Amino acid sequence: MTDHAYNFAYLDEQTKRMIRRAILKGVAVPGYQVPFASREMPMPYGWGTGGVQVTAACLTPEDVLKVIDQGADDTTNAVSIRKFFQRTAGVAVTDATAAATMIQTRHRIPEQALTEDQILVYQVPIPEPLRFLEPRETETRKMHSLEEYGLMHVKLYEDIARHGSIATAYAYPVKVEGRYVMDPSPIPKFDNPKLSDSPALQLFGAGREQRIYALPPYTQVVSLDFDDHPFTASKAPHDCDLCGASESYLDEVIMDDAGGRMFVCSDTDFCASRRAEGHVGRLGEDQFSSKKIANSFEGICGGAEGTQ
Amino acid sequence: MSRMETLTTPLLQVEHLTKRYGTRIGCADVSFDLWPGEVLGIVGESGSGKSTLLSCLAGHLTPDAGRVIFDTRDGPRDVLAMGEPERRRLSRSDWAFVHQNPRDGLRMGVTAGGNVGERLMAVGARHYGDIRAKATDWLGRVEIAAERIDDRPSAFSGGMQQRLQIARNLVTGPRLVFMDEPTGGLDVSVQARLLDLLRGLVREMGLSAIIVTHDLAVVRLLADRLMVMKGGHVVESGLTDQVLDDPQHAYTQLLVSSVLQV
Numbered sequence: 001m002t003d004h005a006y007n008f009a010y011l012d013e014q015t016k017r018m019i020r021r022a023i024l025k026g027v028a029v030p031g032y033q034v035p036f037a038s039r040e041m042p043m044p045y046g047w048g049t050g051g052v053q054v055t056a057a058c059l060t061p062e063d064v065l066k067v068i069d070q071g072a073d074d075t076t077n078a079v080s081i082r083k084f085f086q087r088t089a090g091v092a093v094t095d096a097t098a099a100a101t102m103i104q105t106r107h108r109i110p111e112q113a114l115t116e117d118q119i120l121v122y123q124v125p126i127p128e129p130l131r132f133l134e135p136r137e138t139e140t141r142k143m144h145s146l147e148e149y150g151l152m153h154v155k156l157y158e159d160i161a162r163h164g165s166i167a168t169a170y171a172y173p174v175k176v177e178g179r180y181v182m183d184p185s186p187i188p189k190f191d192n193p194k195l196s197d198s199p200a201l202q203l204f205g206a207g208r209e210q211r212i213y214a215l216p217p218y219t220q221v222v223s224l225d226f227d228d229h230p231f232t233a234s235k236a237p238h239d240c241d242l243c244g245a246s247e248s249y250l251d252e253v254i255m256d257d258a259g260g261r262m263f264v265c266s267d268t269d270f271c272a273s274r275r276a277e278g279h280v281g282r283l284g285e286d287q288f289s290s291k292k293i294a295n296s297f298e299g300i301c302g303g304a305e306g307t308q
Numbered sequence: 309m310s311r312m313e314t315l316t317t318p319l320l321q322v323e324h325l326t327k328r329y330g331t332r333i334g335c336a337d338v339s340f341d342l343w344p345g346e347v348l349g350i351v352g353e354s355g356s357g358k359s360t361l362l363s364c365l366a367g368h369l370t371p372d373a374g375r376v377i378f379d380t381r382d383g384p385r386d387v388l389a390m391g392e393p394e395r396r397r398l399s400r401s402d403w404a405f406v407h408q409n410p411r412d413g414l415r416m417g418v419t420a421g422g423n424v425g426e427r428l429m430a431v432g433a434r435h436y437g438d439i440r441a442k443a444t445d446w447l448g449r450v451e452i453a454a455e456r457i458d459d460r461p462s463a464f465s466g467g468m469q470q471r472l473q474i475a476r477n478l479v480t481g482p483r484l485v486f487m488d489e490p491t492g493g494l495d496v497s498v499q500a501r502l503l504d505l506l507r508g509l510v511r512e513m514g515l516s517a518i519i520v521t522h523d524l525a526v527v528r529l530l531a532d533r534l535m536v537m538k539g540g541h542v543v544e545s546g547l548t549d550q551v552l553d554d555p556q557h558a559y560t561q562l563l564v565s566s567v568l569q570v
Binding site for chain 2: 142228
């Protein structure tokens with residue numbers, strides 16, 4: 001195999017040092033977007049090139065890696081990144097949140113509380129929270145440096161004016177340690193409270209936009225809101241149909257063309273471990289496995305392990 | 309006592325302000341005082357340096373020489389010696405800038421209410437109901453119907469856009485307003501209404517204003533004092549009626565005699 005031609009975790013050591021310097025700067029200034037010389041990766045932009053580079057720079061041979069995409073361990077993006085690091089770094093991988101030391105994620109924070117021994121790496125498409133209101137990069141940088149964040153509230157104002165409440169449901173802007181306004185990547189706002197005071201180190205990598213930012217452990221993160229329209233972490237008002245969990249973030253799955261639907265935990269590891277403990281939801285008894293539902297959700301119906 | 313003080317300190321003192329573009333002169337050696345509640349008109353033909361002067365005063369351009377001393381809430385300060393954060397804070401709270409083209413001064417993708425509310429949120433307002441009530445109030449004051457509050461400026465006519473821009477600028481109660489051709493590009497009846505509105509607001513709020521225009525009718529109606537510029541220099545200044553009715557400088561005489569009579 002040609003895999004041995006690669007350095008450990010694909011990137012060369014100088015590149016890793018450069019990324020680590022950016023990460024250290026990001027940790028020193030929580031929420032500040034540090035520019036870095038993003039490398040071309042063997043996967044398309046939008047597939048987590050930023051997160052992959054941050055993971056590669058932090059990975060050691062002893063690490064146990066978990067990769068999730070929308071909470072699931074077995075969707076395309078997660079599978080391909082996990083395989084990438086298995087081949088180029090030879091590290092151990094796991095689906096269990098508790099067993100992992102490095103977790104790369106897209107769009108979710110695991111339901112299970114993280115620990116001080118873990119690093120959570122986010123894939124970020126657009127790191128600039130002010131981008132859609134102010135297209136000029138020179139101006140947004142100035143607004144960050146001078147702490148001019150009135151514009152961020154204009155976005156929330158527009159939400160309330162149009163929809164009657166703050167309709168922003170993902171990539172909900174937060175303020176870090178009372179200083180920088182940050183885009184927490186497109187995680188649902190349900191996950192926003194988990195950003196704050198987390199024991200784990202949280203790193204954010206945007207490959208195309210060439211930015212890295214970080215939340216050191218136990219950083220205070222506040223979701224922006226209005227006094228009379230306070231922030232609420234929302235989720236579908238149901239219990240998981242497979243494991244019966246009432247406090248987890250749910251995906252809605254359309255079952256048929258007659259209005260049938262079910263709600264399942266988006267965190268597949270959380271759901272599977274609860275079912276292993278004997279928790280059973282409304283539809284948990286029949287032939288559905290969370291894996292099959294996740295696959296059909298992605299439009300890859302009937303895989304090799306199909307049970308029909 | 310405090311009233312005496314405000315009457316004895318000019319709001320804005322400009323001393324020997326000069327801006328060059330390479331070897332060409334933008335404006336040269338301009339000095340004047342602006343007193344609280346006073347409206348100063350700056351007239352002149354295209355290229356006479358009036359917009360350069362206004363941009364230098366408002367901090368959009370950096371002049372090559374001179375001083376601009378503004379009577380801030382903490383006493384007179386040289387604006388040009390201030391750091392950028394402080395100057396930008398000043399331009400959000402105490403100053404306002406009305407652009408000739410409302411598209412330059414408005415966020416076209418944001419509703420009218422959001423446009424008016426932006427300055428409030430920029431200075432720390434965090435109560436949606438209050439922001440909205442104030443925006444509604446200001447839309448009323450510039451004669452925009454309250455039910456248009458959730459429409460975007462792109463759905464407004466040119467005159468409405470300009471009035472919205474004025475509301476957006478005046479909502480935080482600034483003390484000094486810079487206006488660059490506020491009536492340019494509007495038809496005469498809309499112009500007349502806008503001027504009426506502006507005159508009312510300036511008097512009612514006790515604003516000081518610097519209005520740059522080439523339209524002598526605008527300054528006749530709004531300005532207390534007038535400065536005539538040509539080739540970057542101030543060629544004549546004085547009370548508006550005095551300058552317009554008894555022009556001394558040859559260029560001013562030409563300017564006044566060029567006005568078409570209906």
